Amino acid sequence: MAAAVPGATRAGAAAVLLLLGCCGPVLAGGLQDQAEQFFRSGHTNNWAVLVCTSRFWFNYRHVANTLSVYRSVKRLGIPDSHIVLMLADDMACNPRNPKPATVFSHKNMELNVYGDDVEVDYRSYEVTVENFLRVLTGRIPPSTPRSKRLLSDDRSNILIYMTGHGGNGFLKFQDSEEITNVELADAFEQMWQKRRYNELLFIIDTCQGASMYERFYSPNIMALASSQVGEDSLSHQPDLGIGVHLMDRYTFYVLEFLEEIHPASQTNMNDLFQVCPKSLCVSTPGHRTDLFQRDPQNVLITDFFGSVRKVEITTETVSLDQDVAGFESKFPEEELATEPLKYAEQLPVAQIIHQKPKQKDWHPPGGFILGLWALIIMVFFKTYGIKHMKHVF
Amino acid sequence: MAAPLVLVVLAAVTVRAALYRSSLAVFIAERVEVASPLNAWKRVVEGLALLDLGVSPYSGAIFHETPLIIYLFHFLIEYAELVFMITDVLTAVALYLAIQDFNKVVFKKQKLLIELDKYAPDVAELIQTPMEMHYIPLKVALFYLLNPYTVMSCVAKSTCAINNSVVAFFILATIKGSAFLSAVFLALATYQSLYPLTLFAPALLYLLQRQFIPIKLKSKSFWLYTMQYASLYLCSLVVIICLSFFLLNSWDFIPSVYGFILSVPDLTPNIGLFWYFFAEMFEHFSLFFVCVFQINVFFYTIPLAIKLKEHPVFFMFVQLAIISIFKSYPTVGDVALYMAFLPVWSHLYRFLRNIFILSCVLIFCSFLFPVLWHLWIYAGSANSNFYYAITLTFNIGQILLISDYFYAFLRREYYLTHGLHLTRQDGTEAMLVLK
Numbered sequence: 001m002a003a004a005v006p007g008a009t010r011a012g013a014a015a016v017l018l019l020l021g022c023c024g025p026v027l028a029g030g031l032q033d034q035a036e037q038f039f040r041s042g043h044t045n046n047w048a049v050l051v052c053t054s055r056f057w058f059n060y061r062h063v064a065n066t067l068s069v070y071r072s073v074k075r076l077g078i079p080d081s082h083i084v085l086m087l088a089d090d091m092a093c094n095p096r097n098p099k100p101a102t103v104f105s106h107k108n109m110e111l112n113v114y115g116d117d118v119e120v121d122y123r124s125y126e127v128t129v130e131n132f133l134r135v136l137t138g139r140i141p142p143s144t145p146r147s148k149r150l151l152s153d154d155r156s157n158i159l160i161y162m163t164g165h166g167g168n169g170f171l172k173f174q175d176s177e178e179i180t181n182v183e184l185a186d187a188f189e190q191m192w193q194k195r196r197y198n199e200l201l202f203i204i205d206t207c208q209g210a211s212m213y214e215r216f217y218s219p220n221i222m223a224l225a226s227s228q229v230g231e232d233s234l235s236h237q238p239d240l241g242i243g244v245h246l247m248d249r250y251t252f253y254v255l256e257f258l259e260e261i262h263p264a265s266q267t268n269m270n271d272l273f274q275v276c277p278k279s280l281c282v283s284t285p286g287h288r289t290d291l292f293q294r295d296p297q298n299v300l301i302t303d304f305f306g307s308v309r310k311v312e313i314t315t316e317t318v319s320l321d322q323d324v325a326g327f328e329s330k331f332p333e334e335e336l337a338t339e340p341l342k343y344a345e346q347l348p349v350a351q352i353i354h355q356k357p358k359q360k361d362w363h364p365p366g367g368f369i370l371g372l373w374a375l376i377i378m379v380f381f382k383t384y385g386i387k388h389m390k391h392v393f
Numbered sequence: 394m395a396a397p398l399v400l401v402v403l404a405a406v407t408v409r410a411a412l413y414r415s416s417l418a419v420f421i422a423e424r425v426e427v428a429s430p431l432n433a434w435k436r437v438v439e440g441l442a443l444l445d446l447g448v449s450p451y452s453g454a455i456f457h458e459t460p461l462i463i464y465l466f467h468f469l470i471e472y473a474e475l476v477f478m479i480t481d482v483l484t485a486v487a488l489y490l491a492i493q494d495f496n497k498v499v500f501k502k503q504k505l506l507i508e509l510d511k512y513a514p515d516v517a518e519l520i521q522t523p524m525e526m527h528y529i530p531l532k533v534a535l536f537y538l539l540n541p542y543t544v545m546s547c548v549a550k551s552t553c554a555i556n557n558s559v560v561a562f563f564i565l566a567t568i569k570g571s572a573f574l575s576a577v578f579l580a581l582a583t584y585q586s587l588y589p590l591t592l593f594a595p596a597l598l599y600l601l602q603r604q605f606i607p608i609k610l611k612s613k614s615f616w617l618y619t620m621q622y623a624s625l626y627l628c629s630l631v632v633i634i635c636l637s638f639f640l641l642n643s644w645d646f647i648p649s650v651y652g653f654i655l656s657v658p659d660l661t662p663n664i665g666l667f668w669y670f671f672a673e674m675f676e677h678f679s680l681f682f683v684c685v686f687q688i689n690v691f692f693y694t695i696p697l698a699i700k701l702k703e704h705p706v707f708f709m710f711v712q713l714a715i716i717s718i719f720k721s722y723p724t725v726g727d728v729a730l731y732m733a734f735l736p737v738w739s740h741l742y743r744f745l746r747n748i749f750i751l752s753c754v755l756i757f758c759s760f761l762f763p764v765l766w767h768l769w770i771y772a773g774s775a776n777s778n779f780y781y782a783i784t785l786t787f788n789i790g791q792i793l794l795i796s797d798y799f800y801a802f803l804r805r806e807y808y809l810t811h812g813l814h815l816t817r818q819d820g821t822e823a824m825l826v827l828k
Contacts, residue, residue, distance in 0.1 A: 361445055362444045362445055362447070362467070363467075364463075364464050364467060364640055365639060365640065365642070367639050368464070368636065368639045368640045369464075371636050371639060372461075372464070372636060375632065375636070379573075379574070379577055382573055383571060383573065383574055
């Protein structure tokens, strides 16, 4: 997996070196190209948050969906420490499972996506809207173990895959609560404000899934859904031995597509958009790229589904100037001024430290004091007689 | 008599100073039995802090003190402990002087009645002698200063102490006979908390008695004097309220203080009867029941005035007790004020029927208050009913105490004029019953 990359590029680098010997300027240009490729995406680590939101035996396929994506993502290099897997129910050890300790994603029990190395981070009743949002935003109680945290930074590419039962604008969790598309969009905006992702790929396989990405407004998000608003996502095939549908159509074809990918493949997102056309999926898959800065043509599948370490070996020195990657800075200079404050700058620390001087104390008005003491003196003299006046003056 | 009084004062001041320095001060200051929303020290500090920030202290629902208290504490807030100790001492001294004068009046009246042969022949043991009356003022001062309720109230820096001292000065002025001062202090006391308004009747009766004006509805001099006193009282009240307006240039204090006392919006538990009832009440009925409860305080004045018109100071005592029991936010400081008067009627001891049970009830309830509060609020194993049960029992104990004293007083008066050994028509021994 990761070893293939330097191997492939080593060959490429060797070829470049050979060409270097021949013609300099061309070589310099070739090396620049490679350096360009090096900086193409801008992420340094990959995370995946895979969520299955339904429980009960007849929702076997949602667990199988999630585990299939988990399998692919792990195969392509993302380690368990960088995957947050949330399964709302335990199908492998469900009493109704005729083949215990297995979850099959293909009929005739061809592909078991469960196994010894499946690490479920949030299981059963821990999969709630609150926990999901807390994972995304990072606002987690201090006692949460690392395996349950999304410790991404602003160079992380995050894949978020959700599956379950949904409707127009919501996704059902555990048959008792929902997350709305607005909440999800706000959570992603929080992530953006807190610099918790570089780019985000959001895939959802539910009925009317496209409604869930309608409300996104944060930059660098690409979204895919298995069906448009008003359409249902259908399941693929029942297995008569197990008795339930094993997979949803969209994820089945995505899984088929992903099985062709290896860590060095250059397949880009446009191919992923073509997966599962209407003839195969019955529903119309949708995608949204308007918030994404790069052209989907240039986005590799492995940018999100794999953890591809960029290792380029060369004996030449490459000077890195500003334009070496043709990499558009995220924020063109003129936009910097209107950029909202960074998180740390949002607290007016300078104002807090240099407190305003204490306001002048309140004093009772002169008229009041005068009146009160005049009254007291009048009472005194009325009681004790005027003759005391001469003692005062 | 000055020396023992000074000793008592010193002892009281020491006790208070010791408690101020101990860790109990904070604990006591937070107790709901001692600090009510009307007189808690925390709220005074909050109000003054708001004032320093340029906001009217009446703008929230925190501060319910009168502007004169604002004025007083604006300058004295650093010496708050000293102020409260001095207030307690002043109250005790005022009560001492008042009861001293009152004893002289009682003794004079008794002498007059004996000479006029108004007493039955066999009541020698009921007559009060100067010997036994000699120590009563000191006992009153002692009862007030060393009463645990007063000490707790002082340590909590509850402004109830200031209200008590104004009432004590009012009593002193009334007993000394100065109608003007009495009216001024009564106006101050009413201005502070609304209920001393009911003390107008006993003060008037006392002053009429002192001027030897008979209390007949047709008598012109009676109405003249009443009008004079009432106008003095009302004028001083109006002057004080208008003066308070000029402190903050707003009438905000009227709904905050008097509106609050009358409409009882804050239902924090206390030793009174309002909170639980209104916590359970539907909003639809709350206005009606607020009116009923408030009328209950003022209601007993007229019947008591009719019954006790010859004995206005006892009437004042009973009225003070009724205010302490039925007011909207009572605290133990209010209870301490009327309890200070109990030595004045120690000669009624032989007629008190339930004094043992009632004192036990009052003592036990005082101890159970913090226990059940802890169980309700902190341990969570009780609920408000438990605390309210103790409140109810405490108030029932107080009511029975007052009615016991009332009955004993009337019984003694009856025996004085009709003799100790009452017989019925057929010669058998008769029992006196309160109808």
